[in-house]
Amino acid sequence: MSNSSIHPTSIIEAGAKIGDRVNIGPFCHIGAEAVIGNDVSILSHAVIMGATTLGDGSKVYPNAILGGEPQNTKHKGGHTTLTIGRNCTIREGVTMHRGTDSSRGYTTVGNNCMFLAYSHVAHDCDIGDNVTFSNNVMIGGHVTVGNNVIIGGGAALHQFVRVGHHAFIGGLAAVAKDVVPYGMAIGNHAYLAGLNIVGMKRSGMARPEIHNLRHAVRMLFDRSKPVYKRAEDVRLEFSQSPAVIDLIDFILADTKRHYCTPPLGSGIETSDSDDNS
Structure with missing residues (x-):
């Protein structure tokens, strides 16, 4: 514990x-199995429980609780883990749970993620790098979230849902189906409203590749025949x-959920207001 x-x-x-x-600030509680990396800041009243690893350079704000037992009746108290990557920001009241001993047994969070106040990561989830959860986002168990995903405030994701890389989920969306990579899901229940063009540009994706995705999703969802074909x-x-x-x-992978599609009778929006191409 040098310095x-x-x-x-x-x-x-x-x-x-x-x-x-x-x-480590006042009134924190760090459990016996916790592993805290270098250059970590843990502000007051935070709790880190169980076999939880917190990566280098991360910052935890007051009243966050990391590594609690899973809210799953199938869990019988076996040894499970929560691993959080480097340079993550975990704001006030955030909760993250360990995996279940009846499933994969571990919850993972990638590097450079931001979890805004009172968001929740449930048991056995797998969160990628550079992910943002806005305030009050809730995800159920076994959810997979790809890299560079942004989830708007108050959105809720059903257990076992997958969210592909670079997707965007609007505020208050109720997501009961998978969201394809680069997709934009909004509404209750959520539907595929278009591509996350802004997010792709911000990530540095080349313009020709964005055009490829635009044409590809139009082909996928033109309803002339099933999407799988x-x-x-x-x-x-x-x-x-x-x-x-x-x-x-992503579309062809084995999954417990179907995926979000555009509403019947409407096309898929693949442009954005500031695009000049």
Whole structure:
């Protein structure tokens, strides 16, 4: 614990591993199986329970509770884990639960993620890198969220839902189906409203690749035949496009949920207001 600062009112249980240059504020509780990385800041009244690993450079705000037991009646108290990556920001009142001993047994959060106040990550979830949960976002167990995803305030994701890379989910959306990579889901229940063009531009995606995705989703959802059959046509048409292949692999993967589609009688919006192409 070289150069670390721990407030005297905080409890650090025997066995906890605290990295270098860690700052732990007042009235925190760090459990015996916790592993805290270097350069971590934990503000007042935060609790880190169970076998929870918190990556280097992360910051935890007051009243966050990390590593609680899963809210799952199938869990019988076995050893499970929560692993949080580097440089994550975890704001006030955020909760994240460990995995269940009857399932994969671990919950994972990637690097450079931001969880705004009172958002929740349930048991056995897998969260990618550079993900943002806005205030009060709730996700059920076994949810998978890809890289560079943004979820708007108050949105809720049903258990086992998958969200592909670079997707955007609007505020207050109720997501009961998978959201394809680069897609934009809105509404209650959520439907596919278009592509997350703004997010793709911000991530530095090349313009030709964005055009490939636009054409690919139009082919996928033109309703001339089932999407699964159209998917193979799209794969052949855009075989040199990594983004499109990512989209098709997501569509064809085995999953417990269907995926969000455009509403009946409407097309899919694939442009944005500030696009000049």
